Amino acid sequence: MEKMNTTNRNDYVLLTGATSGIGYELAKLFAADGFHLILVARNAERLQEVADELKTRYSVEVTPLSKDLFLPSAAREIYDFTKRMGIEVSVLVNDAGQGQWGPFVETELQRDLDIIQLNISSLVSLTKLYLRDMVAMGRGKILQLGSEAGTTPVPLLSVYAATKAFVLSFSAALANEMKDKNVTVTVLLPGATDTDFFHKAEQEDTVIYKEEKLSSPEEVALDGYQALMKGENKIISGAKTKYHVWMADFVGAKMSAENMRKKMEPSREADGRDESAHEASRKERAAIREKTNALSGDSSIGNQAPYDDSPGEIKPF
Ligand SMILES: NC(=O)c1ccc[n+]([C@@H]2O[C@H](COP(=O)([O-])OP(=O)(O)OC[C@H]3O[C@@H](n4cnc5c(N)ncnc54)[C@H](OP(=O)(O)O)[C@@H]3O)[C@@H](O)[C@H]2O)c1
Numbered sequence: 001m002e003k004m005n006t007t008n009r010n011d012y013v014l015l016t017g018a019t020s021g022i023g024y025e026l027a028k029l030f031a032a033d034g035f036h037l038i039l040v041a042r043n044a045e046r047l048q049e050v051a052d053e054l055k056t057r058y059s060v061e062v063t064p065l066s067k068d069l070f071l072p073s074a075a076r077e078i079y080d081f082t083k084r085m086g087i088e089v090s091v092l093v094n095d096a097g098q099g100q101w102g103p104f105v106e107t108e109l110q111r112d113l114d115i116i117q118l119n120i121s122s123l124v125s126l127t128k129l130y131l132r133d134m135v136a137m138g139r140g141k142i143l144q145l146g147s148e149a150g151t152t153p154v155p156l157l158s159v160y161a162a163t164k165a166f167v168l169s170f171s172a173a174l175a176n177e178m179k180d181k182n183v184t185v186t187v188l189l190p191g192a193t194d195t196d197f198f199h200k201a202e203q204e205d206t207v208i209y210k211e212e213k214l215s216s217p218e219e220v221a222l223d224g225y226q227a228l229m230k231g232e233n234k235i236i237s238g239a240k241t242k243y244h245v246w247m248a249d250f251v252g253a254k255m256s257a258e259n260m261r262k263k264m265e266p267s268r269e270a271d272g273r274d275e276s277a278h279e280a281s282r283k284e285r286a287a288i289r290e291k292t293n294a295l296s297g298d299s300s301i302g303n304q305a306p307y308d309d310s311p312g313e314i315k316p317f
Contacts, residue, residue, distance in 0.1 A: 008030075008033055008034040008035045009034055009036070011035050011036065011090045011091060012035070012036045012037070012038060012082075012087050012088060012089050012090060012091070013030045013035045013036070013037050013038070013089070013090075013091040013092075013093060014038045014040070014078070014082065014089045014091070014092050014093070014126075014130065015027055015030070015037060015038070015039055015040065015093040015095060016040040016041070016069060016093065016094055016095050016096035016122075016126070017040070017041060017095035017096030017097065017145075018037075018039035018040060018041055018047070018050060018095070019039075019041040019043060019046040019047055019049075019050050019280070019284060020041075020046075020195060020196050020280050020281050020283070020284035021193065021195030021196060021197060021217045021278065021280070021281050021284070022095060022145065022190065022193060022195060022217045022220050022221050022224070023041075023093070023095035023096065024050065024217070024280040024281075025217045025218050025220070025221030025222075025280075026093060026095060026143075026221045026224065026225060027039060027050065027054060028054065028221075029221055029222065029225040030091070030225070031054040031057070031058035031060050031062070032058055034058075034060060035060065035091065036060050036061040036062070036063075037051075037054065037060060037061070037062045037063065038062075038063045038065055038078075038082060038087065038089070039051060039062060039063070039064050039065065040065050040066075040067050040069070040078060040096065041066070041096065042066060042067070042068050043066070043284075043287055043288075043291070044064070044066040045287065046283065046284065046287050047064035047065070047066055048064050049283075050062075050064070050280075051063070051064040063085070063087075065078060065081060069096050069117070069118045069122040070114040070117055070118050070122075071117075072117060072121065072122075072125075074122060075122050075125030075126045075129065076125065076129070078126065079126070079129040079130065088133065088137065089130050089133065089134075089140075090134065090137070090139060090140050090141065091140070091141045091142075091143070091228075092126060092127065092130045092131075092134075092140070092141075092142045092143070093142075093143045093145075093228075094122075094123040094126055094127065094142070094143070094144050094145060095143075095145045096118060096122075097118060097119045097145055097147075097163075097164075098114075098115055098118055098119070098160075098197070098200050098201065099115065099149075099157050099159075099160030099197065099200075099201040099203070100112065100115060100157075100159065100160065100201055100202065101156055101157055101201045101202050101203035101206065101264070102156060102202065103156060104158050104159070107159075112159045115159055115160060115163060116159065116163060119160070119163035119164070119166075119167065120163050120166050120167070123144065123167065124170070127142060127144075127170075127174070130142070131174070131178075131183065134181075134183045135178075135181050135183060138181075138182055139182050139183065140182075140183040140184075141183070141184050141186070141228055141229075141231070142171075142174075142183070142184070142185045142186065143186050143187075143188060143224055143225075143228045144167050144170075144171045144185065144186070144187045144188070145167070145187075145188055145190075145224075146164050146167045146168045146171065146187040146188060146189045147160075147161075147164040147167075147189055147190060148189055148190065148191045148192075148236070148241050148244055148245055149161040149164050150163075150164030150165040150166075150167060150168040150189065151165070151168065151189070151245045151248050151249070152248035152253065152256040152257065152260055153253055153256065153257040153260065154257070154260045154264065155257055155260060155261040155264060156206075156261065156264035156265070157201070157203070157260075157264055160201070167187060168187055168189070168234075171185050171186070171187035171233075171234075172187065172233065172234065175187075175233040175234075184228070184231035184232075184233075185233065186224070186227050186228045186231070186232055186233060186234070186235065187233070187234050187235075188220070188223065188224035188227065188228075188235050188237060189234065189235065189236045189237065189241065189245065190215060190220040190223075190224075190237045190238075190241065191214075191215055191237065191238055191240060191241030191244060192208050192209075192212060192214050192215065193214055193215040193216070193217055193220050194214040194215065194216060194217065194273075194276050194277055194278050194281070195217050195276055195278060195281040196276055196281040196282075196284045196285050196288075199276075199285055199288075200288075203264075204274065205266050205267060206263065206264050206265065206266060206267060207262065207263050207264070207265055207266075207267045207269075208263040208264065209267075209272070209273060210267035210269045210272025210273055210274075211267055211269050211272050211273075212263070213240075214273075215237060215238050215240075215241070216278065217278050217280075217281065218278075219237065219238065220237045220238070223235050223237040223238070224237065247259075
């Protein structure tokens, strides 16, 4: 067991996307500072593993809650669950998010709509439900996962980038509305980060993933965590990302779209990156591979597998 920090013992954090990448690293930071956690993702087994790991290491309460935020009902079900448990959530982290690589005319419409549901509608729903309670309590903190991609058009990742532009604008407006309510809203803008995101988005063969230096999820999570704790409204993670955001603004949308397109094109680099160096993100990929194989017998790796968020009922998507 690591250090036992009792400073935040009465505070509960609801964190989506906790099993992999940036969300997993955020969960560790909260646990190390003594926050109790309600962790949301789809894969119940991975959630249980992460919950057991954090409970053992940091001696905090960790409640895993398997929910699929592609479903419009999920946010309300999460909120009702915490109400039934008598938990007052004082920190909300909307981390879960996905993208889909490909020309817009070729990607599946349902996949685009699922991404909008996850990245926008579920985020808005969770924010609405918990923000009202925070205002009533007279305190609270919200961290929204935006992206560098929300500051520029991104050809071949168009819907994803547009959802993150929404998150950026929405979060800045709420931060203003909350300024005299003792509730803060922070938006975190990571640049390309070494997680399973690229695999779920079928973006593994692109220049950006194969060839570029990526941020580490640990660094990004720490930037977001520190900004959240200070009550800052916006944090762009890392010097390179700050430069990219500045440059996109400077050259304008048309030129920036051209620049982004080059990074989104297929790479000619045969020996580039093909898996994340981040252990929890590699576990996420292995779990997806295992589920895909178990369900279909197909040895090819799907970008994601169907998950069961209510016992006995497999929900395909
Ligand atoms: N990686 C990057 O380059 C990058 C850059 C900028 C911003 N971001 C943003 O950072 C956030 C985290 O991304 P990441 O890179 O850490 O991704 P990741 O490694 O793929 O992790 C995504 C997490 O979200 C969960 N999740 C995915 N779909 C879900 C759904 N439908 N319902 C509930 N949970 C779901 C996943 O667990 P399950 O699969 O078990 O559901 C996992 O815990 C996202 O909002 C992303 O847009 C990422």
